[in-house]
Amino acid sequence: MTYPVALTIAGSDSGGGAGIQADLKTFQERGVFGVSALTAVTAQNTLGVQRVGMVEPALLKAQLDSIGADFQPTAVKTGMLGDSFTIEQVVQAIDAYSWTTVIVDPVMVAKGGHTLLEQEAIESLTQLLLPKASIVTPNVPEMELMTGLKIEGDSSARKSMEALLKSGVTAVILKGGHRTGPLATDLYLDQSGREFSLSTPRLATHQTHGTGCTFSAALTAELAKDHSVEAACTVAKRFIQAALQYPLSLGAGHGPTHHAAYRVYGQGEGEKQDAQAPILHYGHVR
Numbered sequence: 587m588t589y590p591v592a593l594t595i596a597g598s599d600s601g602g603g604a605g606i607q608a609d610l611k612t613f614q615e616r617g618v619f620g621v622s623a624l625t626a627v628t629a630q631n632t633l634g635v636q637r638v639g640m641v642e643p644a645l646l647k648a649q650l651d652s653i654g655a656d657f658q659p660t661a662v663k664t665g666m667l668g669d670s671f672t673i674e675q676v677v678q679a680i681d682a683y684s685w686t687t688v689i690v691d692p693v694m695v696a697k698g699g700h701t702l703l704e705q706e707a708i709e710s711l712t713q714l715l716l717p718k719a720s721i722v723t724p725n726v727p728e729m730e731l732m733t734g735l736k737i738e739g740d741s742s743a744r745k746s747m748e749a750l751l752k753s754g755v756t757a758v759i760l761k762g763g764h765r766t767g768p769l770a771t772d773l774y775l776d777q778s779g780r781e782f783s784l785s786t787p788r789l790a791t792h793q794t795h796g797t798g799c800t801f802s803a804a805l806t807a808e809l810a811k812d813h814s815v816e817a818a819c820t821v822a823k824r825f826i827q828a829a830l831q832y833p834l835s836l837g838a839g840h841g842p843t844h845h846a847a848y849r850v851y852g853q854g855e856g857e858k859q860d861a862q863a864p865i866l867h868y869g870h871v872r
């Protein structure tokens with residue numbers, strides 16, 4: 587059996603909590619060999635984004651070609667893409683190398699408010715990249731920007747998921763970090779009409795830098811190992827819950843999550859059953 591390989595196509599976060607760094611740390615934690623193609627370099631820490639530079643297009647293409655020529659990633663994840671041109675290049679590589687399991691984290695704005703995707707590129711993302719994607723994992727503001735629909739409650743959340751499925755993406759996971767209430771609930775809906783939700787107690791923490799990257803990287807790692815979508819979602823939810831529950835207290839702002847926490851403090855299974863383990867609800871997402 588060959589060791590599973592996952593590819594992340596994303597921006598570098600010098601602060602180490604999000605972007606490529608979060609993805610590779612998470613892949614490693616989950617027993618998957620991570621390869622990467624950098625789209626951008628950010629000067630960033632827990633206080634915010636100080637500077638962004640895009641990787642020149644020819645250099646991005648060279649990275650994608652180097653990977654495509656020598657590795658067979660069984661899952662590919664996209665994070666910060668920055669602009670339309672980058673999205674077009676990623677789509678070309680997906681086609682050229684027949685990457686079939688593609689998880690799109692539609693990164694648009696960093697926690698501090700810094701833009702990580704040009705406004706005009708949102709359309710390229712929904713029209714060019716989502717039709718190639720297996721799962722897209724928006725947070726609430728990203729979902730509103732992609733669909734133009736306001737999310738105020740469960741029924742508008744559901745409508746926006748149905749609207750996004752029209753792009754051709756196989757499945758949507760609407761993340762609940764930006765919603766309110768005692769539970770952090772992520773909603774899953776796919777083209778076949780299958781739906782479920784994953785809930786964990788909402789933790790009162792500001793150490794949330796990179797939660798979205800970490801969640802989608804864990805999901806990607808599990809899919810790279812050929813686990814089912816449902817099993818992958820459950821592990822990803824447990825992984826991010828543990829990472830939030832055992833903070834590292836680094837930096838003066840929104841600190842990073844603890845990427846090793848799930849391995850170190852328990853996996854929510856058997857004797858190690860974690861009190862904060864997610865509740866998997868089947869059935870209707872309303």
Ligand SMILES: Nc1ncnc2c1ncn2[C@@H]1O[C@H](COP(=O)(O)OP(=O)(O)OP(=O)(O)O)[C@@H](O)[C@H]1O
Pocket residue numbers: 604695696697724725726761762763764770771772786787788789790791794795796797798799800801823826827830
């Ligand atoms: N306070 C919290 N307690 C428990 N789980 C949380 C909390 N905040 C976020 N989550 C979970 O973390 C995951 C990421 O969701 P979130 O909505 O924060 O993503 P995001 O906004 O894209 O993150 P980022 O932009 O920081 O990368 C989801 O599974 C969500 O439910």
Ligand SMILES: Cc1ncc(CO)c(N)n1
Pocket residue numbers: 596597598599604605606628630665666693695696697702795796797798799
């Ligand atoms: C490079 C990068 N990618 C993604 C995010 C979103 O958390 C971030 N802050 N920085």
